[in-house]
Amino acid sequence: MAQVLGVMTSPYDLAAAVRDLKGAGFRELEIYSPVPSHEIEEALDRGPSPIRLLTLIGCLTGVSFAYFMQIWVAYDWPLVIGGKPFASIVPDTIIGFELNILLGGLFTVLGLMFFGMWKTRKGHDAYQPGFSGNLFGCLVACHGDQIPRAQEVLRRAGSSEVRVVEG
Amino acid sequence: MPEIDRREFLKIAGMTAGAAATVACREPVHKIIPYLNQPDEVTPGIATYYNSTCRECPGGCGIRVKTREGRPLKVDGNPDHPLSKGKLCVRGEFGHMRTYDTARFAGPMKRVVDASGARKLEKITWDEGMTLLVEALRKGSSKTVFLGGAETGTQDALIDQILAAIGSPHRLRFEPFGQEALRSADQIVFGTDAVPQFKIGASDVLIAFGTDFLETWLSPLANQLDFIESRKNGKGFAIFVGPRLGLSGSNADQWLAPNPGSEVLVALALASEVAKRKGGGPEALRGLLAKYTPASVAEKTGVSQATLEGVAARIAAASAPLALPPGVEVQGTNAARFAAAVQILNVVSGAVGKTLVFGPDHNLGKLARFAELRELVGKMRGGEVGVLLVHGSNPAYSAPQVGLSDALHSGNVFTVSFAFAPDETAELADLILPDNTPFESWGDGEPVRGVKTLQQPTVRPLFDTRPTADVLLDAARALGASVPAGSFRDLLVAAWGGRASFDAALGRGGEWKDVAATSVSLAGGVASLDFEPAPLAGNASDPVLVVYPSHHLYDGRLSRVQALHEIPDPVTKTMWGSYAELHPETAAVLDIEMGDVLQIKTEAGELKVAAYPHDTIRPGVIALQVGRGGLPRNPDAPLEPHSYWQRDVIGVNAYSLIPGKLDPQSGALAWLSTHASVSNTKGRAPVLRAQLTFDQQGRGFGMACTTGALAEAEAKHGEGHGESGAEEHHRFGEWSNPHRLHPLPLQGDAAHLPTRQYDPAADAHPDSPYRWGMSIDQDACTGCNACMAACITENNIPVVGPENIRIGREMHWIRIERYVEAADEREVDVRHTPMLCQHCGAAPCESVCPALATYHSKEGLNVMVENRCIGTRFCSNNCPYKARRFNHWSYDWYVPEPENWALNPDVMVRAKGVMEKCTFCVQRINGAKDLARKEDRHVRDGEIATACQQVCPSNAISFGNLRDEAAVVTEARNDVRAYRVLEHLYTRPAVSYLMNIRRVEEA
């Protein structure tokens, strides 16, 4: 299965290209861009990232663990502290809050590591350093017979360079 | 530090875990050194107690020494003893520390002059020492003089016997506070030179003429016990006449400060006024008294006629008045006359036979007069003295006026010192034959007639020392003199009527019987006396020099005990060193500020010392305390961050400012005899003080009520008390609050607070049988610091040294806060508030500790687990009472051998970087609980005494179980005078205070 790479200089052209390609029935697109771009996101329309859920889980784990830990500890070895009840919920809120943030953050970043880095680790032979500079790349996976079509669409979208990448 | 034969010590020291630091493996090897022969009465790990006698002053109180594995650890009063009654003073608490003195003589020494001409000491054996001594005595033969201190009992008699036997019965018993004046006065007034009993306890009005009866005068401990007895619940009234409010003065209710020297006239004026009010007084005195009416002396003394008459009226109205003869600080060249005047006051006020009793006299009759010492030194100069034997006396320090050192030199007197630790006189000695310390030796004494106390060793001699009595016996035998056979101990046993009765007496600590009072009558010739104010030398515009005895160091003999330097002076709250006290007015006139280095000059000499202005001293006076400025404690101490202070001389020797004037009648040294020229050198010296202000800012730390208010409140309390349970209670924590305002007006922000009683039902641990609490009676507390001393020895509290004190790092778990509300002719209202951990029910310190190192125990203790502490010090910040102490250094590193042998094994030695504080002596609580559990019962009330409570000579502290309705502490807690400090912060303290009682008429 072949891949066609179109290199452009503007995110807006790229977004346009993506729309055209989709219109032309190309589904497997990979985009390289030096900056995040809403246009492209919308054009690709991949839906929200699963990281949202991870964050939520992290936060809930954090806060519930914090309360559990503090209350359990209070009764594990009950000692009167400053005439307060063994488990005093109010101060527990503070550590509850902190752990909520901490685990939320950790889960989020782990999510990025997994979805963003681990799952996308393969098949970047077409990558070229310019993509971290001022170039935008659009990689279209297609069958041999569709190559010309893809090239044509990309050119029309204003690619400065279009080439076929064997993969 | 001298070499110690540690092995020798350990043999009797028993179980000892010593870490051999040299071992370079990952953990030091710990050794167990068992007994060689285990004594029957000793169980390793269980303390053994021995009765003995305190030798830190001539008072001769009975003590009970706690020992563990052969080491004396703690000194307490002997409950069976008539003088100490189970209590002890701040000095006695440290008696054993002189045995553990780092710089003690390790054995006999002789003075050698090396090539460079420097005189230094050289170690010798006892045989050499004895031969030297015998040689000297043979040469000196009849020209031998024995110079000792106040001594009574068998050893005293024996020494006389020996001296007689070797044909040279010259002996001097020299004490700086020798009561010469009083003895002469009694001679003049009553025709006997005895030192009678002043029954302070029986008096209802007490007037002291500069008498430091709570510090050093006669038997201070007994005095304090009596004094407090006489002031129980609002009774009693005390008037202090003198230039400076000492500890005794601070506890009086009225302060007359006549022109220094003219106190004698005040005494006479009072006498004459009292006589007038009592219908003339004795015939013989009328003529005399007529000359000294209040009106006539008012102008000379600077005390208004009205005031004098007021005081006189009080004395006249009293049922058992008592006037105390002058203390040394007001002892001028008219000392004997002054004392006579006071005794006359006692006569006219009817104290004689009632509160002033002859018969059970103090055994001070044989003491030398200062004049005799001077005479002796004169003889030395004249070469009439061959050998000088010095024992238990240090005139080179405490009597610089006589110039002992050059006399010894010019008269080349062969001097033998029996001192067990270096002192100024030993420095001059040619031969040093160290005696055992009182804690290592046998002995007895009779400080007061009828009270014979025994002294027994509580530790094997730590060094190569010998009892002086035995040394003299051997010497005498070597000289062929006829002395009784056997060792001193044999003679002692014999003197006590043989083994059986000796052992019996030992059990009690001695034997005491009442001595019948003898009646005295007015001697003739009193009438013909004439009285003059003591003349003062020097420029009249200069401040008058007042030198006074030290409450902590006595005459300086305890100056080697570091802890006594570090306990704040009860009056000035200064530590470590001498300070020139003067009134702020005087300071302003002389342009002096706190901490300026002053140069004080009299004809006798001059000193440089830091100024310390404060309110409780008369204007126009500059006061210095004796006892300091002796030898540096430990000249070759290691230069570690805070131990180098040991190398320095601490303070100045105030004796050296006293000109050598004598009182012709009594031959006493005139302490108060000159003005001193004071110049501000503009230099600055740190003033080490525990308290920056004596003004409590109306914060209600030390509260007070007047006698009137107290009576009212007690009446009210009588009805209202008890049925509070019926009322609607507002609870906070375990303190229930019957809606009744405090029976007495509270001061500070607590003013609006209701009374609170402990309510077991509301306790966090209702199942716990105990709830420990303490109550402190401020009216009883004199601020004598005995509690601090006891706490230090009981709880291994380190001495931190002046360098740390300067920054403010004292470690005392209990401190006495002194607040001066009034100090003048109308009223003296000085409040002493012992401040310690309040063991709060809602302790601010607990909730902030991250490591849970401090928490509230089931028994209501605020527990500090030192080994869990990581030293964030938040607890100290958050403690409103500032009762917590932090180990800035590893103080235990700096406790040198053998001083660390006094550490109490029941209490851990805290490491650096941890917080510590009062534990309510939890080691004692646990001990009592162990016992109770073994006998399957609860701890009884009074079974536990905290160290501070046990020692308190005022019985101001009560401790016990608040759960116990009948407990003393519970009662005290519900007393009308009870209040809690800073209670409005809702810390719910377990320590409650009883208010001071102001003995004044409502204005």
Place this chain on the structure above:
Amino acid sequence: MAAITEPVPQSPNQINDDILRVLEPPTPIYVLMVLFFATLVGIGLVAFLYQTYWGLGVTGLTHPVMWGVYITTFVFWVGIAHAGTLISAILFLFRAKWRNAVNRGAEAMTVFAVLIAAMFPLIHIGRVYKFYFMVPYPNQRGLWPNFKSPLVWDLFAINTYMITSIMFFYVGLIPDLGAARDRVRDWRRYLYRALSLGWRGSSEQWRHWSRTVLHLSGLSTPLVLSVHSVVSWDFATSMVPGWHTTIFGPYFVAGAIFSGIAMVISVLVPVRRAFHLEAYLRKEHFDNMGKLILLTSSIVGYSYGMEYFMAWYSANPYEQMSFWWRGFGYHSTSTWIMISCNVLSPLPLWFKWCRTNVLWIWITSIFINIGMWFERYVIIMTGLSHEYDPAAWGYYVPSVTELTILAASFGLFLTMFTVFLRLAPVIAIQEIKELWYEDRAHGGGHH
């Protein structure tokens, strides 16, 4: 909009060039600077070892003033640590464009500052070798820390903040590390390759990345506000007069942002100068930061006033005495330094000229840093030296050891920052680019 006099980057590549130029091999002066700062750290280390060996006796700390320079410095650095997250998180949520230029530097500062701050409680405690007693971990003793203690809250707050801001910093850095990887050719490219975790800027990566950044900002925003509140509770929950007040939370947070922004300015101005980043650190940025400073300075000033007012109005004698000492006691100098630096010195910034004058605002920022250190010093010192018990009043003089360690903390901060300059892009390339493209778009980019 501010009159932009500086040059404007011509192309995204130029942005790469300009910013990555900073990463080029160091000059001798740079090396000397690093060495100097590192030496400071070394001396501080020696001082710390000395203290650990002998105990806290080597400090000036005493009874009753048990907290001093160390806690002061701790609070100071925590405060500094606030600017970064504020700029990158809060301003990110508010979509304030001007943040893009400064956020990278600010975030880096945050990380370094919080690392240093986290050290100080350990330097401060009496037995640093037992610090783990504070940490809740299962142990054979069966003992736990006291969760009621503000210090444990601190432990959690500071560490949470540290970890979160490190993650935030790193995640933001990843795309730029990718760029650096593609450009740098020396040994560091291996570093970048490893750290960029195979970043390609593929749409999938961007999708998750932006979501992550969004969430981290969302989480950090309440965090940044909470951290200094928690720190302030170290004082506010105690019963020390002068500490026990309710305004401490907002008061400390405002102060933190105040000092944080000031520190950003103090550090970035020299960088801007040294590496010719005028095109990116524009005057408008300083203008905006100047406005933030004005705002926070006013809040802080208000709090100062309010403290005194409450002391008077509450009629609480302890509070009143404490504040009397604060104003006129022997520590009043510190008080007046704090007031003049924090309230008076920012006043000129009301004028745009001063805000846009880089030198002026830089000097002001340094004053503010000094002032904010003294603010904490004053609060701790004066509060503790005159508490309830008149017999236990005292005072405190910092010792050489303490001051050495204080200096070392600055040394450490600057060492880390200077090294960071050479290792990572000091300005967020991809964000600048984003802006560049947006400008093109709106600047009539396509018709």
Place this chain on the structure above:
Amino acid sequence: MGSGKRTAVGLVVAAVCAVVAAAGATGLYQYTPEELTGPEQPIAFNHQIHAGAITDGNLGIPCLYCHGPAERGWNAAVPAVSVCMGCHQYVKQGRTPGSEQEIAKIHEYYDKKESIPWIRVHRVPDYVQFKHMRHVQAGVACQECHGPVQDEKRVYLVPQTRYTKRSFFLPTAKLEMGWCMECHLQRGATDDCVACHY
């Protein structure tokens, strides 16, 4: 491409580190051989012969005969030399080879009036106030803490580990706090810190 793998490696390494750290935190205790045999004592005293079961041909002397103070005082008190002499002034020849030299040493010490510097084996830190009598009175067997001393030729700290409920069944070594607490909780003894730390 390569960096993807690196990512993987990085994550794995991190995980491993975490596990190792956790293992370290649980404080697993390693006994050194020296502890397993006990230190060389000044006199090769053999507890087995003295206190071992009579059925095994030993003397079976009860512990408290020599360590009497254990039931009265804080310390178990290594017996005074006089106690050893009590028997050994007559018993000069043991049943094990070389025993007479060892017994001779006792006489040596006693005649020199020196006590025997035993090396300490069972030791709690200075900040723990351990009272033997409380435990003996409560009927705790010596072996509970000291191990089967009666079977030891040379006394050593018998490695024994408890897994305490209170601390998530973490291992706690002999004479450690968790070890004490486990017993205290089982027996319903005090769990008040100040019972031992003051």
